[in-house]
Amino acid sequence: MAGDNESRSIQEHESLDGNANTDRRDFPKKRKAGNDLGNDELPQPYNAKELQPAKRRAASPSEQPARKLKRPGARARISEAEREAIRQRALERERALETTTSATVADGRQRAAINDVVTQHYNSVPERGRDWRRTDSRIKGLRAFNNWVKSCIIQKFSPDEDYTPGTRDHPASSRHELLVLDIGCGKGGDLGKWQQAPQPVQLYVGLDPADVSIDQAKERYRQMASRGGPGGGGGGRGGGRGGYHRRPPPRIFEAQFHIKDCYGQTIEEIDVIRQVGFDPGPLNRRGFDVVSMMFCMHYAFESEEKARTMLRNVAGALKKGGRLIGCIPNSDVLSERVGQFNQRMAEKKKRKEEGVEPPSDAEEGELEEGEEEQTAEWGNQIYRVRFPGKTPEDGIFRPAFGWKYNFFLHEAVEEVPEYVVPWEAFRALAEDYNLEMQYHKPFMEVWESEKDDPVLGPLSERMGVRERGRGEFLVSPEEQEAASFYTAFCFYKV
Numbered sequence: 001m002a003g004d005n006e007s008r009s010i011q012e013h014e015s016l017d018g019n020a021n022t023d024r025r026d027f028p029k030k031r032k033a034g035n036d037l038g039n040d041e042l043p044q045p046y047n048a049k050e051l052q053p054a055k056r057r058a059a060s061p062s063e064q065p066a067r068k069l070k071r072p073g074a075r076a077r078i079s080e081a082e083r084e085a086i087r088q089r090a091l092e093r094e095r096a097l098e099t100t101t102s103a104t105v106a107d108g109r110q111r112a113a114i115n116d117v118v119t120q121h122y123n124s125v126p127e128r129g130r131d132w133r134r135t136d137s138r139i140k141g142l143r144a145f146n147n148w149v150k151s152c153i154i155q156k157f158s159p160d161e162d163y164t165p166g167t168r169d170h171p172a173s174s175r176h177e178l179l180v181l182d183i184g185c186g187k188g189g190d191l192g193k194w195q196q197a198p199q200p201v202q203l204y205v206g207l208d209p210a211d212v213s214i215d216q217a218k219e220r221y222r223q224m225a226s227r228g229g230p231g232g233g234g235g236g237r238g239g240g241r242g243g244y245h246r247r248p249p250p251r252i253f254e255a256q257f258h259i260k261d262c263y264g265q266t267i268e269e270i271d272v273i274r275q276v277g278f279d280p281g282p283l284n285r286r287g288f289d290v291v292s293m294m295f296c297m298h299y300a301f302e303s304e305e306k307a308r309t310m311l312r313n314v315a316g317a318l319k320k321g322g323r324l325i326g327c328i329p330n331s332d333v334l335s336e337r338v339g340q341f342n343q344r345m346a347e348k349k350k351r352k353e354e355g356v357e358p359p360s361d362a363e364e365g366e367l368e369e370g371e372e373e374q375t376a377e378w379g380n381q382i383y384r385v386r387f388p389g390k391t392p393e394d395g396i397f398r399p400a401f402g403w404k405y406n407f408f409l410h411e412a413v414e415e416v417p418e419y420v421v422p423w424e425a426f427r428a429l430a431e432d433y434n435l436e437m438q439y440h441k442p443f444m445e446v447w448e449s450e451k452d453d454p455v456l457g458p459l460s461e462r463m464g465v466r467e468r469g470r471g472e473f474l475v476s477p478e479e480q481e482a483a484s485f486y487t488a489f490c491f492y493k494v
C-alpha cells in the first residue's frame, strides 16, 4: 500500500451499483440509528479512568519458477531480474515461516504468532519517513492520492450524523468525542488523519498482527504526542498546514495499540474492546463510533470463516449507528480484467482449433512445450496483479471466497497474496451482521466528486495531490491506473 503508510490503490470504473454511490450529505435521516436513542440516554461507553493507562501520551512465495517470456515487454516493464529478486525474497520469507512459530517479547506479552506471509511482509517493509515519502518516492503522487482519499472518507463519515463543528460564534453541536477502532492499522499512518477529524477523537485503538508495524505505530503516536499534534506545534485544525477548521489546536487523543489477527480470532478478549463494549447484535448501545479498515479487509476473504470472523469483530465493536469505513480493491475492476483475459484466451483457443494460423508465434496465450498455462495478469511500471491459478471465465467470482492473486506495488508491496472481495457478496454478508451499505465509490470517482469541495479540495493541494490554486493533478497516468484499483466504502451498523 502506498499511503502515508504504504497505501496503494487503480482505473476509472463504473460501479455496478450506481445507486450505491450515496453521498453522506444525502443520507436519509433514518440513518440516525444510535442517535435515535438520544445521546443522553446512552450508557457511558468508555471511561478512560476505568482503563489501565495505555502508556498515555506517551505467492506469495512464488508457487512457480520464473517463466520465459514469449513477448518481452508486453508484460510489466518491471525487469525480469527485479521480478526474480522479488520472488527470491518471497521464498526467503516462506522459508523463515517454516522455522518460525512465535516469539515472546521482553515485557512478557505474547507476540502474535508469525504464521502468515502477509504479516511477514508488512513487518519487513522499511519505515522510510515522511520526507522520503513526499519527495523521493517514485509513487509519491499515488501515496498522496491514497492518503487524500482516506482523509476524505474519514472527514465525510467519521462524524456523528448530526454533528456540526464549532465556530467562533457557535459551539459544536455535541461534545461527544469519537471512539475509533483502526483494524489493520499498520504503522499508524492514519493517526494524523484522525487528529484532523472534524469531530474530535477521544480514544483511538489500533490493531494489527504485524508486531513490527505495531511498534512503529506506537512510536509514531509517541512522537505526535510529544509534538502536540501531527504537524508539530499543534498546528492541526487551527488553519495552518493541514488545518481544516478554525479551531484551537486539538490535544492529542488517547491511543492504544495491540498485536492482533482480527480475521482469525475474536477481538473481544482485548480489554479495551470489552470496556468500550462488544456485542455483534443489533442493540449494541455501547461500542466504537467508527471502525476503520483501510486497505486491509481483502486479506479476510481467504475463506468464509475468516470473512465472518472479521465481520463479527467489526459488528461487535460498533455501537448501533456506528460506521464501518475503509477501502479495498475494486472487484468490478478485477472481474472486468479477468473476463477480458479469459475472452482473449478463448478466442485464441478457438482460432487454434479452427486451424487458423495465429498472427505471431509470440502471441499471448500460446504455449510452448513444457510451458505452463498462462493465467490472468496485468499492470504497469508501478503495480502488477497476477492470479496464480484459473479464474472464472465470465469474471464473476463464485463462490465468494478464496480467489487469491498476487499484488506487487513498486516500493511498497512485494507480490503479497491478496483475495478478491466480490462486492455484492460482501454487501450481502455484511447485512447478516447488521451492517448496511451507505457509500461505495471507486477512487477516481471520489476524486471527481470531492476535488472541488471547499474543505477537501484545498486539502488535496496541501497533501500534494494537486498543484496549488486548483492546478495540475499531480498523479501520473500510471499512478492513476494503480489508484483506480481501489474503492472506498461506508456501512452503518443498524
Ligand SMILES: C[S@@+](CC[C@H](N)C(=O)[O-])C[C@H]1O[C@@H](n2cnc3c(N)ncnc32)[C@H](O)[C@@H]1O
Residues within 6 Å of the ligand: 001, 003, 004, 005, 006, 007, 008, 118, 119, 122, 183, 184, 185, 186, 187, 189, 190, 207, 208, 209, 210, 213, 260, 261, 262, 263, 264, 293, 294, 295, 296, 299
Ligand atoms: C496495506 S496495509 C494498510 C495499513 C493501514 N491501514 C494504512 O492504510 O496505511 C494492510 C495491513 O493489513 C494488516 N492485516 C493483514 N492481515 C490482518 C489481519 N488478519 N488482521 C488485522 N490486520 C491485518 C497488515 O498487517 C497490514 O498492516
